Amino acid sequence: MEFYEIEEFNATDFLERSRNGRIVFAGDSIGRNQWESLICMLAQGVSTQSTIYEDNGNPISKHKGYLSIRFAEYNLTVEYYRVPFLVVTGRPPPKASKEVRTTLRVDTLHWYSNKWVKADVLMFSAGHWWNQDKTVKMGCFFQVGETVNMTMDVMEAFQRSLQTWKSWVIQSLDPQRSHIFFRSYSPVHYRDGTWNEGGHCDTNVAPETNNTKLEPDPVNNLFISDVIKQMESAKRKIQFLNITYLAEFRKDGHPSSHREVGTPIPAPQDCSHWCLPGVPDTWNELLYAQLLSNGFRTKIEGT
Secondary structure, three states, X not given: OOOOOOOOOOXXXXXXXXXXXXXXXXXXXXXXXXXXXXXXXXXXXXXXXXXXXXXXXXXXXXXXXXXXXXXXXXXXXXXXEEOOOOEEEEOOOOOOOOOOOEEEEEEEEOHHHXXXXXXXXXXXXXXXXXXXXXOHHHOEEEEXXXXXXXXXXXXHHHHHHHHHHHHHHHHHOOOOOOEEEEEOXXXXXXXXXXXXXXXXXXXXXXOOOOHHHOOOOOHHHHHHHHHHHHOHHHOOEEEXXXXXXXXXXXOOOOOEOOOOOOOOOOOOOEOXXXXXXXXXXXXXXXXXXXXXXXXXXXXXXXX
């Protein structure tokens, strides 16, 4: 096992290395959590906060579509694209079974991917929506070409989607320019039930100290890791950012009952997302360290 010395996060250095560039986060709301964290961390290196703004004037509270935060002093954008499955979600084809309400095109990456092509750093995340409750039980089945496969299970579909993502990366991204990351599954800490069955985490007031109480590594991580290994021969600057084990210890790091302002009192606790500042900051510290180790834009003008 190799160990790396982790550099202290330096917002000014990160911004300077990213000058005139683009950092893209694509995935679900946990990816958004990490995106928000990085924006806050990078803001520490900006002298005038008013020079940080959303390109299209959208509030950061917007949840659908995408957001692009510009650091004008560095001509840098840090972007978030909400694509929980990474692939296309759409209407079923003609003559599909009546129980098919929507489909996931596991052979077609989301059209937002056209916007990611010239990014310098890309952080992908997926997995939380790849379950029975958010797919088959809601009438969302898996489609390849014009055919809906009614027997394909969720994990097989997830694997197919990762192969689609892999093909897109190899065909569309510049191997000299793009540093690509796929973050592992972010653990949830619901106890005594799921999010919609009274599950809670507000009694967790300190990190876990007993590693025997941690959840086993989810199978999603194995699939993601395998795809990354398959891409090593393609000579890509690509890494699997595995944060699952370290985040498992932080059962105390979620908003729990302390939700957004205006959230109804009986709303379920949030034991999936993370408080900020908090755990996602560590993920971004690891991201920064990995970029440094890979020589991310070391030839900076004037240095």
